[in-house]
Each structure stands twice: as C-alpha cells, then as structure tokens.
Amino acid sequence: MNGLFVVVDGPSGVGKTTAAALLVRLLADEGWPVHPTKEPTNSELGRTARYGTDEYRGLALACLVAADRYHHLETEIRPALKGGKVVVCDRYLPTSLVLQRLDQVEPDYIWRLNRYADRPDLTIILTGDPTLSRTRAAERGIHSRFHRGGPAAGRQERDLYEQVAVELNEAGFRVHLHDVGDQPPDQVAAALLVEVRRLLDEVPTAQTTTADAALISES
Template sequence: MSASGRTGRGRFITLEGGDGAGKSTQAALLEDWLTEGGRTVVRTREPGGTALGERIREMVLHERGHVAPRAEALLYAADRAHHVETVVRPALARGDVVVQDRYIDSSVAYQGVARSLGADRVRAVSDWAADGLTPDLTVLLDLDPVVGRRRVAAARGTLDRLESEATAFHTAVRDAFLAMARAEPDRFLVLDATRPVEELAGAVRARVAQVLGAAA
C-alpha cells in the first residue's frame, strides 16, 4: 500500500484555500484539461459529493443559530467518512483522477485552528474518518480574506455561516493553511490567488503533470 493509504493507479488532487480564492474555478479548469488529455476525472467537493453529504452541507453551512464547534467538526468528519468510502476510494481503485474542492486540511484550518478545537485533535479524527487517505497533491490558493469576502459577496450576494465569520477567524484559517504547506512542501503547491485565472491554471497543470508522470 502506498503512502496515500491506498492501492491502485488513480491520483487524488485536492484544492484548498479561503473562501473566494477560486478553488471551484481551478477545479473545473483542471477537470477540462485532464479530460481532454484522456483521463477519467471525478470532480467532487467537501462537504457534499453525495446525497448524504449535500444534506450535511446544508446543516454546516446554512443552519440557523449556533452550532457547537465540536458538532460542526464531527459533521464534517461524518461527511468525509461516507464520501471517501463511497466516492473517492472507488474512483482511485478504477484508476481515475479525483479532483476535490476541500479535504482534511480545511477541517484542520477551520475547526482545529480557527475554532480552537486543536489542530492535532481534528486531524486525528479526520484521518480516522478517511481511513488514512491522503492526497497526492494539494493546491493551496492563498488569498487575503478581506479580498476573498469581497469576491464572494460580488459573485453571490450572500455569505454562508462560515463565510460570515469575522476577519480574524479567516485570517487564522489562512495562517493555518500556510503553516501546513510549510510543514509538507512536497505535497503542497502554494499559489497567489490574485494571479490571473489562466496563469494559475497553467501552474496547476504543470504540477499535476509531474504527479501523473510519477504515476506512469
């Protein structure tokens, strides 16, 4: 079994970053490029990606009133356990490329650090939920949270429960992501999310090509 906690020739690529950083845009562009190159791609997201996951997504992002931080963290872990078992691992076993918007690093940043639940504790729960599955590559789109909030508001007009948190919360999230990237430089590709969309896409493609080449 590989260091990613799995067998098979599939590859697992995650995109991380604060709200408004452009993860969904880059995931879609990467999917298009991989598909054009003959790869079978499964593009998915957390929370969500399954019918159960979409219901959990509604709870964690749009529930009215207070949600206890530990309950929030465990809802994300429940979504992850189901999603990995029913979507991600089967795709990897088939040899597909999984392109995923958010994964364990988001739980560590948002709940572990910004919610002050403890990064190590949240990572341990998340790793257990995912049964040890780690990405082959994590693309971190780094962005000032103030800029990110403006982008989200301009695109959608409303903010969800987490997006509505104070700037200090989102600054802690950003700092946590950057700290994780420094700790695992081989796994992370850190990009300035203020760069033009196509320039970012080119940088992502170049790194993904390396990952796929290593799998050949």
C-alpha cells in the same frame, strides 16, 4: 494500479472552485480520465455540514464534517481511484484543519478524527488577497458563519491555510502552495496543471490515454 488523488483547497472566495473546474477540463482535454468532486458533499450528511454551521459548532460540527468525509471516501473517491481516474476534490482535510480550528477545536483532535482519511497524492492550497477573497465570497452568496467576517477574519483564515500547508508538509503530505495574486483563473489552472502533470509522470494511472491505447493495440 490506482488513479491519482488531487485536492484543491484554500480560503473561501480565493477561486479554488473555479480553478478546480478548469483543472479538470484541462486534464480531460489531454485525455486523462477525471472525476471531479467536492466537500462537503451533496449527500444528506454533506448538506447538513454545509448549511448547518449556525446550528452545529465545535466538536459536533467537526465530527459531522469527518463523517461526511469518510462516507465520501467509501462511496465515491475510492471507487474512482480504483477505476484509475484522476480525482480532483474541491476542499478536503485542510478545510477541517482550518475551519474547525477557528471553531475552537484542538488541532490534535482534528488530526485524530481524520486519521483514517486517505492521504491525497497532491494537496494544492491556494492563497490570495483576503479582502478580495471575502468580496468574492459575499458576491457568490454566504451560507456559512465562518465566512461572514470582514478582511480581518479573511486574513486569519489565509494565515491558517498557510500554516496548515506547513503542517501537512511536515506530516509527509505532498503540498503545493500557490498564491493566486492577480492571475486570472485560467492562468492559475495552467500553473496547477504543471504540478499535476509532474505527478502523473511519476505515478502512472491504471488507465491510459486514447493515444497510448492505440499504440498498445498496434504493437
């Protein structure tokens, strides 16, 4: 049996990185074996994709991001899933479908470029007030040209994420769209935990919790 692949995505500054980290902690507290990760990765490919958006554009950047994703799957995500872990990935395919589209790459090409990428068991897309998201992103430090625009650019990014949520759902992906509103990060993470728990009940992982293992050993 395999593990569970969960993606947390959404506009820059919406709080997805914080929510993903809190979700990982909540799952670990419940005894689930969790593997947190992110895209772009910390590999040479990933660092080039993350910090090279001024140098690489359009098709070149789309291919670079996809290459990092395939390397990520091969070297980290698939081994963790094979080990029965719950993989929680901060950014994945939705980011490509939004940012590369903003970079004038045709959606059909983005889909074809990522056609061999593994489908997550659950894709969570967070949305929220674009003005607040852009403010948070600026305070955190901006490293990508995609995030230098003001509220108008933020609204466009948010709207595209909502559109991509529909597209993924129509393509057969299991998608949970969550508007963070004025919820604090811990409340957002608690709501996401409900969705992941529901999936864990449906798809058992290869590893059991400590309590389950004790029961098995006693039987």
